[in-house]
Amino acid sequence: MKILLISPNTLTVPYPVYPIGLDYVAGAVSARHEVRIADLNILDREALASLLVAFPPDIIGISIRNIDNTEAGDPLFFIEAQKELVSWLRARSRAVMVGGGAGFTILPGEILTALALDYGIAGEGERFAMLVEALDTRQPLSAIPGLISASAPDAAIVPWAGVQERNFGKTSSSHHHYYLEHGGMLNLQTKRGCSFRCIYCPYPHIEGNKHRLVPPDEVARTALALQEAGAKYFFITDSAFNSDIAHSLAVAAAFRRSAVSIPWGGFFAPTRLPPDYFRIMGDAGLKHVEFGTESLSAAMLQNYCKPFRPADVLTAHNQALDAGLHVAHYFLLGGPGESADTIAETLNAVDSLKKTALFFFTGIRIYPHTALYDIALRENKITAATDLLQPVFYESDAINHAAIEKIIGQKAADRINWIVGSGGKAAAATVARMHKRGYTGPLWEYLIR
Numbered sequence: 080m081k082i083l084l085i086s087p088n089t090l091t092v093p094y095p096v097y098p099i100g101l102d103y104v105a106g107a108v109s110a111r112h113e114v115r116i117a118d119l120n121i122l123d124r125e126a127l128a129s130l131l132v133a134f135p136p137d138i139i140g141i142s143i144r145n146i147d148n149t150e151a152g153d154p155l156f157f158i159e160a161q162k163e164l165v166s167w168l169r170a171r172s173r174a175v176m177v178g179g180g181a182g183f184t185i186l187p188g189e190i191l192t193a194l195a196l197d198y199g200i201a202g203e204g205e206r207f208a209m210l211v212e213a214l215d216t217r218q219p220l221s222a223i224p225g226l227i228s229a230s231a232p233d234a235a236i237v238p239w240a241g242v243q244e245r246n247f248g249k250t251s252s253s254h255h256h257y258y259l260e261h262g263g264m265l266n267l268q269t270k271r272g273c274s275f276r277c278i279y280c281p282y283p284h285i286e287g288n289k290h291r292l293v294p295p296d297e298v299a300r301t302a303l304a305l306q307e308a309g310a311k312y313f314f315i316t317d318s319a320f321n322s323d324i325a326h327s328l329a330v331a332a333a334f335r336r337s338a339v340s341i342p343w344g345g346f347f348a349p350t351r352l353p354p355d356y357f358r359i360m361g362d363a364g365l366k367h368v369e370f371g372t373e374s375l376s377a378a379m380l381q382n383y384c385k386p387f388r389p390a391d392v393l394t395a396h397n398q399a400l401d402a403g404l405h406v407a408h409y410f411l412l413g414g415p416g417e418s419a420d421t422i423a424e425t426l427n428a429v430d431s432l433k434k435t436a437l438f439f440f441t442g443i444r445i446y447p448h449t450a451l452y453d454i455a456l457r458e459n460k461i462t463a464a465t466d467l468l469q470p471v472f473y474e475s476d477a478i479n480h481a482a483i484e485k486i487i488g489q490k491a492a493d494r495i496n497w498i499v500g501s502g503g504k505a506a507a508a509t510v511a512r513m514h515k516r517g518y519t520g521p522l523w524e525y526l527i528r
């Protein structure tokens with residue numbers, strides 16, 4: 080069968096992101112089928128139309144990574160554009176249309192309906208290969224975990240226990256060149272799942288809450304392949320790289336053994352870590368640390384069920400600084416229990432975080448399958464019938480978003496290292512200009528004060 084996998088994600092905020100998920104979907108499909116990847120960062124509609132003629136697909140898989148940008152203050156919604164793409168494809172192809180991806184997995188039934196897809200796979204995309212085989216051999220589809228269709232729109236997500244094979248560099252496409260030319264950042268996964276249970280977070284639902292580890296030497300082999308392909312930097316896409324400390328250290332050791340020499344970064348939780356943790360990581364090439372700190376109010380960290388306390392944040396921060404790393408913290412303000420007092424507590428404590436970049440987001444998007452969803456239901460902020468495909472942001476009873484934004488806006492006004500939200504289009508334009516001049520990495524490091 081001919082299979083076309085499409086990445087429709089053309090968002091350039093904070094920078095264009097290599098569609099790593101499709102490497103795994105492509106890697107799972109049996110070699111007896113022909114797979115191509117169409118990355119819409121590269122192909123315009125004319126080129127896509129020509130591809131549909133030259134390579135008429137039997138199945139089209141669409142990667143739905145982003146539903147929206149999860150920014151209450153500067154909202155963007157991507158579902159309408161994806162819907163238009165699907166009907167454009169339908170007018171030119173008789174292929175079976177299948178959706179999947181991180182965004183898709185959060186609200187699979189809703190997205191399947193909105194986009195009028197034939198099938199969707201909630202959860203890991205390796206099961207796409209099972210769907211391909213079943214369609215090819217006309218076998219019943221009911222046994223495929225996570226598979227949904229208009230007549231069966233509900234699916235339980237069952238973590239994939241089989242092989243995860245990344246197809247990087249193996250398809251006939253060379254779409255990674257676009258990312259090499261736009262910042263040089265490629266990406267890498269060392270495990271799936273997050274074992275923490277922060278109340279607002281959909282990651283454990285998307286990836287599972289039990290870690291599935293990629294053997295460290297295999298991670299290093301992929302890192303080396305990215306390096307040899309020309310990557311100047313890589314981002315580890317794990318929900319929190321250090322949620323399994325031993326594995327992250329083993330990955331760092333494998334990088335050193337295999338002479339991975341390009342810098343890298345990722346998401347970390349500022350939990351209690353061995354004192355030399357960041358030094359070891361730095362020796363293995365770690366250059367930037369993005370801490371999912373969210374608050375520096377002890378009460379709010381507890382309300383969010385974060386696996387650390389304010390003192391742990393400061394310790395982890397200083398350990399990372401001492402190791403010579405670039406450090407950023409992300410804050411998520413306005414959750415259950417937030418008040419003027421907890422905001423003040425956070426902002427006062429922020430000043431003790433030296434030499435850093437700080438990203439502030441106000442309002443927490445309510446996702447199904449999270450504790451925040453249950454809280455919002457109990458507090459009558461939503462009902463079971465609320466459409467969550469259109470983003471709904473939790474607002475605390477004690478302080479509204481506008482009041483928080485005003486406080487942050489005032490404090491951020493004369494501080495270049497305080498960024499409200501992701502920085503939006505203006506930040507993306509600066510990033511693009513810097514990429515053109517040959518800069519690489521996340522680039523917020525130039526704002527560090």
Ligand code: B12
Binds near residue numbers: 146
């Ligand atoms: C790492 C990450 C980032 C990094 C990416 C760095 C990099 N260079 O790669 C950074 C920080 C830059 C980032 C930015 C953003 N992110 Co982000 N990110 C993630 C994260 C943690 C992992 C994504 C990832 O790469 N996973 C690893 C790969 C292998 O998995 P995958 O892509 O999901 O693919 C698997 C399956 O989904 C599936 N699959 C994928 N495609 C397909 C296609 C088909 C047909 C099928 C069947 C299956 C399938 O199979 C794959 C293998 O199992 C996810 C949360 C999560 N845990 O998933 C959020 C997440 C994807 N991000 C999200 C968002 C919103 C954003 C931003 C818009 C935030 C912002 N305002 O800036 C930007 C958008 C950037 C862009 N240009 O697209 C949301 C999307 C949900 C939503 N509400 O839309 C998520 C889910 C987090 C959340 N808030 O819930 N992100």
Ligand code: SF4
Binds near residue numbers: 275276280281282283
């Ligand atoms: S540690 Fe990070 S990824 Fe894990 S549940 Fe908490 S917020 Fe989500």
